Amino acid sequence: xxxxxxxxxxxxxxxxxxxxxxxxxxxxxxxxxxxxxxxxxxxxxxxxxxxxxxxxxxxxxxxxxxxxxxxxxxxxxxxxxxxxxxxxxxxxxxxxxxxxxxxxxxxxxxxxxxxxxxxxxxxxxxxxxxxxxxxxxxxxxxxxxxxxxxxxxxxxxxxxxxxxxxxxxxxxxxxxxxxxxxxxxxxxxxxxxxxxxxxxxxxxxxxxxxxxxxxxxxxxxxxxxxxxxxxxxxxxxxxxxxxxxxxxxxxxxxxxxxxxxxxxxxxxxxxxxxxxxxxxxxxxxxxxxxxxxxxxxxxxxxxxxxxxxxxxxxxxxxxxxxxxxxxxxxxxxxxxxxxxxxxxxxxxxxxxxxxxxxxxxxxxxxxxxxxxxxxxxxxxxxxxxxx
Amino acid sequence: xxxxxxxxxxxxxxxxxxxxxxxxxxxxxxxxxxxxxxxxxxxxxxxxxxxxxxxxxxxxxxxxxxxxxxxxxxxxxxxxxxxxxxxxxxxxxxxxxxxxxxxxxxxxxxxxxxxxxxxxxxxxxxxxxxxxxxxxxxxxxxxxxxxxxxxxxxxxxxxxxxxxxxxxxxxxxxxxxxxxxxxxxxxxxxxxxxxxxxxxxxxxxxxxxxxxxxxxxxxxxxxxxxxxxxxxxxxxxxxxxxxxxxxxxxxxxxxxxxxxxxxxxxxxxxxxxxxxxxxxxxxxxxxxxxxxxxxxxxxxxxxxxxxxxxxxxxxxxxxxxxxxxxxxxxxxxxxxxxxxxxxxxxxxxxxxxxxxxxxxxxxxxxxxxxxxxxxxxxxxxxxxxxx
Numbered sequence: 001x002x003x004x005x006x007x008x009x010x011x012x013x014x015x016x017x018x019x020x021x022x023x024x025x026x027x028x029x030x031x032x033x034x035x036x037x038x039x040x041x042x043x044x045x046x047x048x049x050x051x052x053x054x055x056x057x058x059x060x061x062x063x064x065x066x067x068x069x070x071x072x073x074x075x076x077x078x079x080x081x082x083x084x085x086x087x088x089x090x091x092x093x094x095x096x097x098x099x100x101x102x103x104x105x106x107x108x109x110x111x112x113x114x115x116x117x118x119x120x121x122x123x124x125x126x127x128x129x130x131x132x133x134x135x136x137x138x139x140x141x142x143x144x145x146x147x148x149x150x151x152x153x154x155x156x157x158x159x160x161x162x163x164x165x166x167x168x169x170x171x172x173x174x175x176x177x178x179x180x181x182x183x184x185x186x187x188x189x190x191x192x193x194x195x196x197x198x199x200x201x202x203x204x205x206x207x208x209x210x211x212x213x214x215x216x217x218x219x220x221x222x223x224x225x226x227x228x229x230x231x232x233x234x235x236x237x238x239x240x241x242x243x244x245x246x247x248x249x250x251x252x253x254x255x256x257x258x259x260x261x262x263x264x265x266x267x268x269x270x271x272x273x274x275x276x277x278x279x280x281x282x283x284x285x286x287x288x289x290x291x292x293x294x295x296x297x298x299x300x301x302x303x304x305x306x307x308x309x310x311x312x313x314x315x316x317x318x319x320x321x322x323x324x325x326x327x328x329x330x331x332x333x334x335x336x337x338x339x340x341x342x343x344x345x346x347x348x349x350x351x352x353x354x355x356x357x358x359x360x361x362x363x364x365x366x367x368x369x370x371x372x373x374x375x376x377x378x379x380x381x382x383x384x385x386x387x
Numbered sequence: 388x389x390x391x392x393x394x395x396x397x398x399x400x401x402x403x404x405x406x407x408x409x410x411x412x413x414x415x416x417x418x419x420x421x422x423x424x425x426x427x428x429x430x431x432x433x434x435x436x437x438x439x440x441x442x443x444x445x446x447x448x449x450x451x452x453x454x455x456x457x458x459x460x461x462x463x464x465x466x467x468x469x470x471x472x473x474x475x476x477x478x479x480x481x482x483x484x485x486x487x488x489x490x491x492x493x494x495x496x497x498x499x500x501x502x503x504x505x506x507x508x509x510x511x512x513x514x515x516x517x518x519x520x521x522x523x524x525x526x527x528x529x530x531x532x533x534x535x536x537x538x539x540x541x542x543x544x545x546x547x548x549x550x551x552x553x554x555x556x557x558x559x560x561x562x563x564x565x566x567x568x569x570x571x572x573x574x575x576x577x578x579x580x581x582x583x584x585x586x587x588x589x590x591x592x593x594x595x596x597x598x599x600x601x602x603x604x605x606x607x608x609x610x611x612x613x614x615x616x617x618x619x620x621x622x623x624x625x626x627x628x629x630x631x632x633x634x635x636x637x638x639x640x641x642x643x644x645x646x647x648x649x650x651x652x653x654x655x656x657x658x659x660x661x662x663x664x665x666x667x668x669x670x671x672x673x674x675x676x677x678x679x680x681x682x683x684x685x686x687x688x689x690x691x692x693x694x695x696x697x698x699x700x701x702x703x704x705x706x707x708x709x710x711x712x713x714x715x716x717x718x719x720x721x722x723x724x725x726x727x728x729x730x731x732x733x734x735x736x737x738x739x740x741x742x743x744x745x746x747x748x749x750x751x752x753x754x755x756x757x758x759x760x761x762x763x764x765x766x767x768x769x770x771x772x773x774x
Contacts (some may be wrong), residue, residue: 077628101488241464378454
């Protein structure tokens with residue numbers, strides 16, 4: 001297995017992109033990444049595209065072949081992967097495997113979702129397909145409901161408060177104000193979160209990530225030739241993935257995600273690192289409680305200790321550990337298939353020193369953490385600055 | 388890169404399986420494959436599942452994690468891949484890469500589709516997502532229409548006749564009568580095809596593969612340990628994939644599929660074989676014209692010569708080359724995500740000498756050919772008997 005590096009990145013602005021189609025967004029991010037790597041479509045040997053539910057959102061499947069066509073790739077293998085909201089992270093891992101194995105040298109990885117062409121009700125139903133449709137969605141529980149169950153149990157077992165959860169949203173919105181790609185570039189306060197519209201008690205609308213349109217792309221190459229393309233290759237130290245039951249009711253505990261814990265442990269083992277070595281992390285804050293679970297499951301804080309630590313600023317920009325500097329899913333937006341790839345783009349910007357007003361000083365090691373559904377899939381990457 | 392072998396196979400009966408859900412079918416095929424390999428779920432290190440449009444057919448995405456859960460796998464990486472009707476073949480190729488690279492030893496590959504829980508109109512629309520939704524489906528052209536265009540042009544350029552196309556369906560139905568897993572176990576005649584209901588001129592209903600429910604699975608292992616699990620490992624000599632434009636109008640020619648030709652050439656190169664070395668092939672006959680195109684694009688016959696050869700029996704069971712011994716998509720059925728994996732199951736049965744009444748005498752080398760949409764994806768595998 002060869003070392004693999006990210007040699008190019010591309011991103012669209014996330015948001016309600018009414019004026020742009022799915023293929024516009026894909027092409028914009030893809031072309032940016034090719035330009036950033038200094039290559040063109042003919043140089044790409046394989047493509048992996050992460051998208052969750054394009055069939056239901058825009059009536060189009062077979063997205064990888066479409067993307068290859070749009071970008072002028074040359075009859076190369078192109079594969080869509082789908083693991084719900086972890087589709088992007090999964091695509092990155094498949095791209096990593098393709099390069100690490102020696103099968104391909106230059107591999108493109110894209111993530112995209114166009115969620116605002118359907119009604120909110122249709123979108124909620126489509127997203128419900130990420131959980132157990134027979135045992136959960138058909139019984140009336142949507143995604144905010146599933147995470148509300150986790151939040152309520154976490155409050156019961158560890159004394160976590162709604163104010164502490166709100167602090168996650170406040171932090172991530174503040175970070176998003178410094179990111180030109182973010183959907184919500186405005187600060188919010190704890191009181192605004194607490195007084196916002198209830199969605200699934202105890203979660204309010206400002207505890208929830210939004211419906212978004214957007215795309216992200218990265219170009220991968222073997223590390224040993226990466227400097228032909230860029231002065232700032234970012235090395236992938238670990239790429240790991242794990243699963244859990246789809247249905248929440250079948251799990252031993254719902255105050256943590258086992259898939260995150262397993263993928264995280266594997267990533268630390270593969271890289272030889274520990275949580276304290278991470279300088280900057282993008283974690284999957286689809287709901288505020290999800291960031292709290294992630295901080296605990298990934299070993300950054302003891303079980304039950306993350307909510308207090310976050311609310312006291314320990315994961316703010318340039319604090320002990322900078323978390324969701326992009327604004328996270330909450331502030332930057334969550335076009336589901338794009339999110340896992342966007343996380344890698346953000347960490348690459350941080351490790352290259354290109355994160356402008358949200359730059360983490362001296363960032364050397366970063367992590368991405370991408371969750372599918374209510375935790376049936378988790379994908380973790382650890383990235384390292386090389387320049 | 389290590390040599391990879393198929394050490395276990397599983398298959399459900401294809402058809403209108405009203406009494407079984409998507410997860411029932413997945414579990415049946417998966418458990419059969421585990422049993423055939425003599426292992427259990429805890430032995431499996433990774434899973435790839437091919438499914439095209441479960442979101443639209445049954446409201447469920449995130450199928451790979453669901454399948455891993457159903458089969459008792461142990462928090463392993465599980466990934467859905469989707470390349471329209473080539474989803475199954477693509478899943479097999481990803482499984483192959485995972486084992487060949489050395490990342491995993493025992494990998495499960497599944498394919499499934501449950502297509503009969505929606506109306507035919509809904510299914511047709513969902514399948515349209517495999518083509519170019521904006522430039523084709525939204526303009527009113529469905530899949531039979533796209534292949535009818537190819538058929539009409541092939542007739543114009545090469546004198547191919549509707550009787551010759553009908554002969555493909557007649558052959559494949561005859562083969563299907565000998566396959567207990569097949570959807571249509573009845574013979575048909577040329578006249579019955581020609582007099583069947585027109586769908587998209589010149590294609591009649593009996594030129595078209597059906598809507599089907601079904602699942603298939605294979606278990607992969609490195610060849611050097613395969614005999615621990617089975618006396619009859621089947622070696623994967625080549626696993627290749629290629630793309631083309633999604634939209635038919637953008638192609639230089641529509642009397643062949645360039646993706647098939649490219650994937651085929653790569654497969655011959657990887658294996659050091661030529662078309663004449665293949666004893667048995669499962670090719671993608673979603674419509675009768677598609678089998679004719681495949682025979683030419685894969686180099687079995689010169690351009691324009693396949694239709695006559697097929698109608699004269701050259702690809703009948705135990706003729707010069709046995710094609711679609713399972714009954715193909717036309718006779719065995721076409722649960723789209725399952726098809727590419729089912730093709731590998733059929734070839735494995737043939738190379739093991741377990742194909743019962745449809746056994747190809749002395750079969751040593753087999754090929755599978757799986758197409759996505761109207762040819763924007765093609766996946767080719769070449770398999771070899773080792774015992």
